[in-house]
Amino acid sequence: MKTKIIIFEDNDFLREGISHLLMLRDEFEVVGSFSSGLLAKEKVRDLNPDLVLMDIEMPGASGVEAVKAIRTLNQRCQIIMLTVFDDQGHVFEALQAGANGYLLKRHASDRLISAIEDVLSGGAPMSPSIARLVIENMRNARATQGYNLSDREKEILRSLALGNSFKMIAADLGISLETVRTHIKKIYEKLHVHSQVEAVSKAFQEKLV
Amino acid sequence: MKTKIIIFEDNDFLREGISHLLMLRDEFEVVGSFSSGLLAKEKVRDLNPDLVLMDIEMPGASGVEAVKAIRTLNQRCQIIMLTVFDDQGHVFEALQAGANGYLLKRHASDRLISAIEDVLSGGAPMSPSIARLVIENMRNARATQGYNLSDREKEILRSLALGNSFKMIAADLGISLETVRTHIKKIYEKLHVHSQVEAVSKAFQEKLV
């Protein structure tokens, strides 16, 4: 059986280029290629690929969102992110979302094939600069078990997890509502979330409380 | 030692009446009586009573809030709620907050003394109509383990607990945002909470998810 591949990439030129590159190989079969990640979940469900190549920067739905959507129904297929960015935020988000590899577009042409072979054999291919970011992040994570929340932040997160509103927390701690908000913003940043529920959910699931 | 009692009741007439009623008994000592529950926590801390009589309907802070505040620092003292309401919401809230007894004001004059004796000996005095509500609630709770959430409601609560926003839930389930909101309201009602965080917190703590 050939390895079934789907490509999500808004740049027509790049998408076609990758597609042709892969079709030169007998072991690969491009079963679909799309210029938007909007229907990624449905496409994956219908086409059941072994591998997904996902651009991060696409109009409509970001590649990260698409990956999250895919992972809600399929943990089996491998996903390699394609991007021009190598900043920490994007990398972290994508890997959290469930991507298996992370390739910079400027490395795509000469490393894509080996990257694909890597993920299919259980590896986690990524561009060198990405790898550096990841190990730095790992070291930080290990060094400071948890998410490096300050004592005050932990206190506030615990209170939040008990169901308290910002107002209640402020009153409890005898500080202003704005200060609570400042702490909360910092907590969101550190936990990589964007709402109360996400923070509390993460706090419970990762036993921070 | 006399039993030290604090009264929180905004109706001057009733407060004085109760106070005098209790002072007729040698075994009771009214160490404080206030027309607002705003400083309940501080009063309890300073006066360290054995028993608190708490009106539910007071201007400023509700008796339920006052009870919650008191319970954050003192689980020892007994608390009897005084109220004109016998609806399920108030009863449930007050008992959840940590009240030990629940007396309707129309029963106060002739049952207050025995109610006080009851709580002090570990009982849970309440007016008959209240008792009925409570046992009905208990039966329901037992009959339908959990909180009697419908399948759809459980589904939505689970999604919420994963950190999804209303909008995301609506998209996931293919229903309108308003419908999600309606379900959420029903969930709050059933779980006796009033916000996302409270609901999610409860869901995790009671392993509904």
Add this chain to the structure above:
DNA sequence: AAAAAAATCACCCTTTTAGGGTATTGTTTC
């Protein structure tokens, strides 16, 4: 068949949160 419960959608209005800055004061750390 009638009644009750579940699921759906809609509109109103208010409060709370989110997200974006900026700033001051101490402590740590390098």
Add this chain to the structure above:
DNA sequence: GAAACAATACCCTAAAAGGGTGATTTTTTT
């Protein structure tokens, strides 16, 4: 002693959530 972090506080705007009411349709139960 400069740089980084923690804790505090405030401003502004937009989005999200909370609370209330009402209504239709389908399913379930009685």
